[in-house]
Amino acid sequence: MKKFLFDLFPLILFFVAFKFSDIFTATAVAIAAGVGQFIWLKATGKAIEATHWINLSVIVVFGGATLFFHNDVFIKWKPTVLYWLFSAILLGGKWFFGRNLMQKLMGTQIDMPAVAWNKLNYSWAAFFILSGALNLYVAFSGAFTEAQWVNFKVFGLMALLLLFVVVQSVWLGKHMKDGNEPARALPASGESNKES
Numbered sequence: 001m002k003k004f005l006f007d008l009f010p011l012i013l014f015f016v017a018f019k020f021s022d023i024f025t026a027t028a029v030a031i032a033a034g035v036g037q038f039i040w041l042k043a044t045g046k047a048i049e050a051t052h053w054i055n056l057s058v059i060v061v062f063g064g065a066t067l068f069f070h071n072d073v074f075i076k077w078k079p080t081v082l083y084w085l086f087s088a089i090l091l092g093g094k095w096f097f098g099r100n101l102m103q104k105l106m107g108t109q110i111d112m113p114a115v116a117w118n119k120l121n122y123s124w125a126a127f128f129i130l131s132g133a134l135n136l137y138v139a140f141s142g143a144f145t146e147a148q149w150v151n152f153k154v155f156g157l158m159a160l161l162l163l164f165v166v167v168q169s170v171w172l173g174k175h176m177k178d179g180n181e182p183a184r185a186l187p188a189s190g191e192s193n194k195e196s
Helices: 002-020 023-044 050-069 073-097 101-106 114-140 146-175
Strands: none
Touching: 002 023, 002 050, 002 146, 023 050, 023 146, 050 073, 073 101, 073 114, 073 146, 101 114, 114 146
């Protein structure tokens, strides 16, 4: 929970700053929070994950463009770019390198056949693609105000993510390893990439 809240820190500050000021102030606060978060991780010697690098890079680039050009289009694209980047990493790892990144991430906790790992990998990739597209609709369709987009960015996308995780957890529950029993051996790397 602490890690979850820590990762949400820039987003929470973005929301609060927007409520008291405007999108540009909120963007500047989010950038400062992201940089500060990164500095804190470095200073305390805590592990810096790939997602931290990606998040920081995207907020600095798109947030920086928003402030430099004084145009909120860039910050509104930021969630979509981030989600589509995650999707591209999952799909690219599988298609071009034959590596299932979800299996690499969760393989020590879950034991299931290659076809199930592939479904998990593709379902997360699809979720990120659809969430990114939905963000673009809310941001640019003209059917929603800027304040409604901010609410959707902070709460809507988070709710979708939590709902998706719950559904995934139910599906994955039967594959969780029992701590009292030895885990079955995972397929060899060559076998894990076979489609069935």
